[in-house]
Amino acid sequence: WQTLIEAHVDGKTTDGYLLRIFCLGFTKKVIKQIKKAAYSKSSQVRAIRKKMVDIKTKEASTEDLKSFVNKLNPDSIGKDIEKECKDIYPLHDVFIRKVKVLKKPK
Numbered sequence: 001w002q003t004l005i006e007a008h009v010d011g012k013t014t015d016g017y018l019l020r021i022f023c024l025g026f027t028k029k030v031i032k033q034i035k036k037a038a039y040s041k042s043s044q045v046r047a048i049r050k051k052m053v054d055i056k057t058k059e060a061s062t063e064d065l066k067s068f069v070n071k072l073n074p075d076s077i078g079k080d081i082e083k084e085c086k087d088i089y090p091l092h093d094v095f096i097r098k099v100k101v102l103k104k105p106k
Contacts, residue, residue, distance in 0.1 A: 002026045002038045002039070003026070003038070005024065005025050005026070005027070005052075006049075007023050007052040008022045011057050011061055013061070013064050013065050014062070014063060014064045015064040017103065017105060018103035019099055020102055021060060021098075023056060023077075023094070023096050023097060025052070025091045026091065027091060027092075028090045040089045044088050044089045055080055055084060056096075059071065075095060078094040081094045082094045
């Protein structure tokens with residue numbers, strides 16, 4: 001009983017690839033929470049989604065495709081999103097779900 005938060009963003013790598021990055025995460029109970037559900041408000045969802053988009057855009061735009069793909073494997077981007085968003089609402093299981101290549105450089 002939690003809120004599913006999804007976000008996607010188009011980002012361009014330093015070597016010219018245009019990527020569409022999909023991300024998802026779930027809210028988690030606050031420490032010492034008694035009620036069963038961990039639902040977040042829509043304003044919190046919007047704020048978390050904005051942070052997700054900002055972090056993914058920054059990660060994609062500062063690296064080339066090879067190093068970006070290497071960052072996906074240990075899921076360091078998901079951990080960054082969890083850390084940044086814990087002030088808004090605690091999250092768990094934040095993952096990059098899919099990455100599509102929209103354009104290759106010529």
